[in-house]
Amino acid sequence: MAIKIGTVFNFLQLPDVSQFPFVISKRNDDTFIQKGLFVYTYSNEGFLIGIIERIALLNEYFTDALTIKAYNNNNNPNILKGLFPSEDFEFAIGIVKCLGIIKFEDDSEREIKKILRMTYPASPGRDVYILEEILLNQFIGFSREDGLEVGKVKVCTMDAKINMNRLLNKHFAILSISGGGKSYLTSVLIEELLTRDEEYGTPAIILFDVHGEYLYLKQTPELQDRVRIQDVSYFQIAVPKMSAYSFKKYQEDISPVQVRELSKYIKKLRKRDDKKGHYAISDIINQIEDESDGNKSTRQALIGWLSDLERLTLFGSQENPTLDKIIEKQKITIFNLQKEISIRKKQIILDYICDRLFKLRRMDKIPPFLLIVEEAHQFCPEAAHSKAISKPIIEMIAREGRKFMACLCLISQRPKRLSTTALSQCNSKMVLNIKNPYDLKHLMDSSEAITKEYATMISSLGVGEMLLMGNAVNYPVFIDIRERRYKSVTDKISLSQVCLSWDKKQLN
Ligand SMILES: Nc1ncnc2c1ncn2[C@@H]1O[C@H](COP(=O)(O)OP(=O)(O)O)[C@@H](O)[C@H]1O
Ligand SMILES: [Mg+2]
Incomplete structure (x- = not known):
């Protein structure tokens, strides 16, 4: 009626x-x-x-x-x-x-x-x-049957069930001030993806957890079979898979002459029978030291650069984890970067994983995936703000990932600091509260759907409210985000509780 x-x-x-x-x-x-x-x-x-x-x-x-x-x-x-x-x-x-x-x-x-x-x-x-x-x-443009239920449409209280194909087809971004609820919303999306009916078909999820906020998923009985936590202390880049040029990527001061020289040593090392294609950075250094020909200062410089890389303890003779073995559809792999403080190391890890994932995907060795990058402005900044090793690969996935069903989700509290190339490829946007006028303006510039009126509404959104727009929907809608089904332990702990228990620890 x-x-x-x-x-x-x-x-x-x-x-x-x-x-x-x-x-x-x-x-x-x-x-x-x-x-x-x-x-x-x-x-x-x-x-x-x-x-x-x-x-x-x-x-x-x-x-x-x-x-x-x-x-x-x-x-x-x-x-x-x-x-x-x-x-x-x-x-x-x-x-x-x-x-x-x-x-x-x-x-x-x-x-x-x-x-x-x-x-x-x-x-x-x-x-x-x-x-x-x-x-x-x-x-x-919601999908009543198999949509991702993130909450209710404001005012009409209808279930907001985002059509997964439309959302993941063209990348998306989650933007708000710090504390606006981005990670919370991401958890809601992950819950929905992991618990979807298997018949619907769901991609693999890879997430870089900068603050260890998603580790609770592994403690949730309903989800734990679908969750794999990968501590990056055991992370290793396979040196035999690296070309001389990739060394330059991680150590950008290596000169072109040195790169050429390095590639000669690598070639020799690869041919050596005793190594059988297994070698680490120390082996390259030994190889350089053993040789007597070649310019001495170039060799010294190379040894310097390589030793510096070796000290990062990120490089080994084999890849760990073996990405093509652990990425599975409808399962999430969380790279826990919580304990890693060096931003350079984090960028190298991210760069390597993204690069491998994208290659594996292009060769169809892993299922379609959703790659979630928290604090994306640290890994893919706008040039005016800073440089990042991981920027080119993220921009590449942003530009070309769609053809190979590699979807990006960029999360950031500083949209203005985020690479415009990457952000403009994020067709769908989930915008929570944003107060900073520069960020708002940047957002208005990057998507025509955000008019002045929307900008005013965005700046007055409360926690748990978002504006969903872009490819995922035909028309921008305001949504009240639902509560998480599974609670994180850290959610319930208050500052005073931590202070209290800390006191006890000292006494014991
Ligand atoms: N939809 C929501 N319902 C209830 N609480 C929420 C919701 N979204 C966010 N919160 C609360 O707001 C706080 C900040 O959220 P968080 O996701 O950590 O913010 P951000 O990642 O943007 O910095 C969290 O403690 C969370 O409990
Ligand atoms: Mg967060």
Whole structure:
């Protein structure tokens, strides 16, 4: 049953093509008309969908300042209300922003075929109804069956079930101030992906956990079979897989001459029977030391650079973990970077893993994956702010990953510091509260869907509220993010509790 909530009328030169006003009828049930509600009416073009953008209350009795002054004086402050039935004359009007004309599959008006732009205003006198969920779902582009349920659409309290294919098809970004709820939202998304019906098909997830916030997933009985934590203290880059050029990537001061020299040594080392293709940086150094020909200073410099790399303890004769063995569909691999403080080391780790993942994916040796990068501005910064070893590979996946079903999720509290190339490829955006005007402006520049009005709303979002926009939906929607199903232990611990238990530790 369509719920009628009012009638289109003429007000302040409206309706026009983009807006129409309507008088909100008084209703006896508890239907509450609010800003943000999706409604529809019929125009000459057909079924017209819109969203209530503004609500105004009017009362003829209180329009004239002089009358109010004359009747209401200090002795009788409310005489106007007592003398006249003024309350009966209060009426509310809603201003609706038109969103599109709907064409249906058939006359039953249940299956949306396509959405067209309006070219003609709504007709005064026509009824206005609340848009039913079944249509709203299709209009926004949610997937009722197999969508990722992240919460409820604001105001209409309909389940927000993001279509996974649309979300992961073109990369996405999660942006907000620090403490805005990015990691929380990411956990909600991970929960949804890991617990999806297997028949629907779900990619592998790889996550770089900078603060150890996701380790709790392994402690959750319902999920632990699908979670693998990879401590990066055991991480090793396979030196035999590195070309001389990749050494330059990690040690950028190596000169071109030195790179050429290095590649000669590597070639010799590879040919050596006793090594069988297994060698570490120390072996390269030995190889250089053993040789007597070649420029001495070049060799000395190379040994210096290589020793410096060796000290990072990131390089070995074999890869650890063996990525093609551990990446599985609908399972998450969490690289725990919590204990690693050197930003250079973190970037090298990220760079190597991303590079390998992308290669393996292109060769179809691992399933399609979703790569989640927390604190993305540290790993893929805009050039003006800093340099990062991992930037080129992230930008490459951002540009080309889509063709190979390698999806990126970039999470950042400083969108302005994030590489524009990478951010602009993140077609869908989940925006939580952002206060910084520079970040807001950057966001407005990077996506045309964010108008000034949205920017104002973004800056006043509360914790647990987000704006979802871009490829994942046909129309930007505000969503109340649901609570996590599985709780993190750290969530419940307060500062004072930590102080208390710390005290006890000292006593014991
Ligand atoms: N949807 C939500 N529901 C309830 N609490 C939330 C929600 N989103 C965030 N929070 C709370 O806000 C705090 C900050 O969230 P977090 O995800 O760590 O922020 P960020 O990663 O953006 O810095 C957390 O302690 C979390 O409990
Ligand atoms: Mg966080």
